[in-house]
Amino acid sequence: xxxxxxxxxxxxxxxxxxxxxxxxxxxxxxxxxxxWSGKLERASPQGFNxxxxxxxxxxxxxxxxxxxxxxxxxxxxxxxxxxxxxTHVTSRLGTDSVTVDVKTTQ
Numbered sequence: 001x002x003x004x005x006x007x008x009x010x011x012x013x014x015x016x017x018x019x020x021x022x023x024x025x026x027x028x029x030x031x032x033x034x035x036w037s038g039k040l041e042r043a044s045p046q047g048f049n050x051x052x053x054x055x056x057x058x059x060x061x062x063x064x065x066x067x068x069x070x071x072x073x074x075x076x077x078x079x080x081x082x083x084x085x086x087t088h089v090t091s092r093l094g095t096d097s098v099t100v101d102v103k104t105t106q
Contacts (some may be wrong), residue, residue: 002059003030004093005072011053011089013082013101024084025055025089027098028072035062040077040091053079053086053102057093 005096009027029038036056043054055077075091 001032002057002093003034004057004091004096005030006098006100009034009089009091009098009100010103011100012062012105013085015106016081020080020081022080023053023086023102024096025053025075025077025091027075027091029059029093030050031059031066031071031073032058033062033066034069034071035064035066036060036071036073038073040075043092047090049065050084051087053083055091057091059093077085092097099103 005028011025013021013023015043019077039049040055041058043056047054072084090097
């Protein structure tokens with residue numbers, strides 16, 4: 001079905017001057033046909049370590065006619081201001097997951 005493209009996941013806290021700090025997480029998922037959509041959503045409950053943010057990949061299957069072409073979906077999550085200075089973000093899709101370090105841009 002759908003597969004996390006683990007090398008595409010990145011997370012950072014943007015602390016550039018001009019606006020308040022914002023956590024940004026991006027990544028991609030590979031799906032079997034065209035027409036899918038997806039997003040990253042905060043998991044509830046979170047894990048026992050408050051420095052690790054857990055996100056779930058939420059996918060929406062296509063309706064109607066699709067092309068049998070393997071496709072990639074861009075995923076994004078933003079939190080402004082971040083709940084804390086997270087050290088890691090784990091993104092989950094079913095039983096698969098990827099954990100990345102959170103960088104800071106200043």
